[in-house]
Amino acid sequence: MALNVIMLGPPGAGKGTQAERFAARHALPKISTGEMLRDGIKRGLPLALKAKEKIDRGELVDDRTMIGIVRERLSRDDTNAGFVLDGFPRTVFQGRELDAMMEELGKGPLIVIDITVPEEELVRRLAARRVCSTCGMNAEPIGEVASVCRRCGGTFAHRADDDDRVVRERLRVYAEQTKPVVDYYVGRPTFRAVNGAQPPDRVADELEATIVDAARTLVGFALGAQGQAGR
Numbered sequence: 091m092a093l094n095v096i097m098l099g100p101p102g103a104g105k106g107t108q109a110e111r112f113a114a115r116h117a118l119p120k121i122s123t124g125e126m127l128r129d130g131i132k133r134g135l136p137l138a139l140k141a142k143e144k145i146d147r148g149e150l151v152d153d154r155t156m157i158g159i160v161r162e163r164l165s166r167d168d169t170n171a172g173f174v175l176d177g178f179p180r181t182v183f184q185g186r187e188l189d190a191m192m193e194e195l196g197k198g199p200l201i202v203i204d205i206t207v208p209e210e211e212l213v214r215r216l217a218a219r220r221v222c223s224t225c226g227m228n229a230e231p232i233g234e235v236a237s238v239c240r241r242c243g244g245t246f247a248h249r250a251d252d253d254d255r256v257v258r259e260r261l262r263v264y265a266e267q268t269k270p271v272v273d274y275y276v277g278r279p280t281f282r283a284v285n286g287a288q289p290p291d292r293v294a295d296e297l298e299a300t301i302v303d304a305a306r307t308l309v310g311f312a313l314g315a316q317g318q319a320g321r
Contacts, residue, residue: 093172099205205286
């Protein structure tokens with residue numbers, strides 16, 4: 091059974107870092123919206139180029155364009171054994187479209203992880219955060235002295251929008267626009283919450299155990315369905 095994982099959580103929760111660690115441990119592609127856009131632009135994909143035009147004009151990328159980019163990425167063979175999706179879906183509409191996409195592509199069910207962190211801790215983390223100016227990767231763990239990105243060799247710098255006032259506004263927007271996505275998934279048997287207010291290694295261990303537990307749930311449902319079919 092494929093291991094299809096969605097990482098949810100507010101800005102500063104560490105979902106990108108944990109998604110990358112889990113994907114590397116299980117030899118799965120870690121897929122983020124930023125990476126999909128950069129890769130699509132590099133490959134000259136029409137939808138990605140359309141998205142770039144919008145971004146260059148200071149506009150938001152619309153749902154339909156983003157959904158098309160995600161569909162193209164998930165249709166590649168390297169996702170057959172599963173994937174770790176970071177940064178999508180951001181709206182309930184995108185979540186519904188992703189469900190339809192998974193069925194259309196025959197990818198199987200989703201395991202949904204929500205990484206939770208108290209707001210004051212998120213503000214503290216984001217104020218100290220540095221990101222790669224080339225590929226957007228976070229410098230982790232927070233407080234790391236390295237100035238060069240291990241992924242691409244770019245330099246780390248503080249984000250201009252990580253001051254206290256802007257951070258709190260971003261968290262408000264997340265709660266208003268993206269928190270409903272958590273509510274969309276929360277009733278599923280493969281939804282799990284993970285405590286992100288821990289050292290990164292402890293979060294990674296809890297995340298691993300949580301996803302394994304959710305995967306067992308999927309196996310149990312599959313065996314139950316087979317038993318019903320055999321009657």
